[in-house]
Amino acid sequence: MSKMQPVRGTHDLLPDDYRRFAHVVDTARDVARLYGYREMATPIFEFTELFARGIGETTDVVSKEMYTFKDRGDESLTLRPEYTAGICRAFVSNGELAQQLPLKVFAAGPMFRYERPQKGRQRQFHQIDLEVLGAPEPGADIEVISVAADILDRLTILDRCVLKINSLGDPESRVGYRKVLTDYYSAHVDKLSEDSRNRLARNPLRILDSKDEGDKAINANAPSFSDHLNQASRDFFKSVQDGLTAAGIAFEVDPALVRGLDYYTHTAFEFVTTHLGAQGTVLGGGRYDGLIAELGGPPTAGIGWAGGIERLMMLADEPRPLPRPVVIAPLGAAAEARALGIARGLRKQGIAVEQDYRGNMKRRMQRANKLNARAALIIGDDELAKGVAQLKDLDSGTQREVPFETLAEALKV
């Protein structure tokens, strides 16, 4: 093509695509509202430090995937790579939110990560996001997962997804397990893959999920997280599982499920599919009880998830077609002028009316067909004189005269 290409990893959402995009967001918003979540939005860029501190300096997202730049005031800013940090920052910035606990919010918008694009992976992508702040109880975990399941169900993709959950424990359990795991892998470091040797220092938990055959052999005897959860963490995880079962939500416990962002504690979960190539995760999240305190706010529990809109779009059914319009086809200057008022009156009644800017009868009828119009209103000099329009049903081809005054009634669906 020409040089007028979009930036790598970005895409235009043309009208047909946008309808499917909006369908995902609208569906999610509707379901979230049923659970009492309120929509909000935060800025697309924040101070770089927010993400560095919130997500973790050593994570891939922060260390090599952020769009970071200096603005004209020499501030280091970053295009948000995810939503949670921004929402938590907003919670800390806006004291009144601390009086609305538990705060249940829904959000949607673009995210930015400098990654190698593939199907289902773009540099600018979009997420729907759900968060509950100020609820340390497992009931919040259950509810948040339940909202996600309902959204996927309404998008008709739940049956192609599997819910995987795991517990990363509370900080005490996590620190303890991490030590045990690091010791174990350090003893086998010479047999680990290069990737996993790098993971050992950054996030040893991730080695558990390695696809390398040699690593898998070592993993077979690796200490299990479930054996190193303290009693409180164990009870918490049990409650979440029991709640999901009670709610009728199917899940699998996956001990290898580890999320890449540092702030997660306790519950981690992902809805995964095999229908998107290498990009299996459609929606994922977890609990992050320490994040808000880490950002300098009052110690406040948090749990939430994000879902990739583009990935959901690829799986979801086509949204319902738009209501079919009526085309008004005036012939001659006088009729054209009169049609403007008639069309406006019909739209006031909630009827979608399209009026061409130009064209003879044939052209207007062709346009009507192309617009998938259900009916055409033909108004020429004769009709103008009689105060009627020819109402042609474009499916049956039948046509009848209808007085201007009763057009709205004749066109009500």
Next chain:
RNA sequence: GCGGCCGUAGCUCAGUUGGUUAGAGCGCCAGAUUGUGAUUCUGGAUGUCGCCGGUUCAAAUCCGGUCGGCCGCCCCA
């Protein structure tokens, strides 16, 4: 960031061992007595063969680079 595949009309794709004005289907546009669409018929335009450079008498075709897409890894949504 690593490894691999690919790039020809708006779309899906043909295009022989390099050879003359680069093709098809769909779609688009225009006509078939100017007040009636979708069907049918006729005609038309599709294009810097992603881009830049090299080899050659000659490049869509071979070579290099670059941009972009896709697949796997990594990572994640």
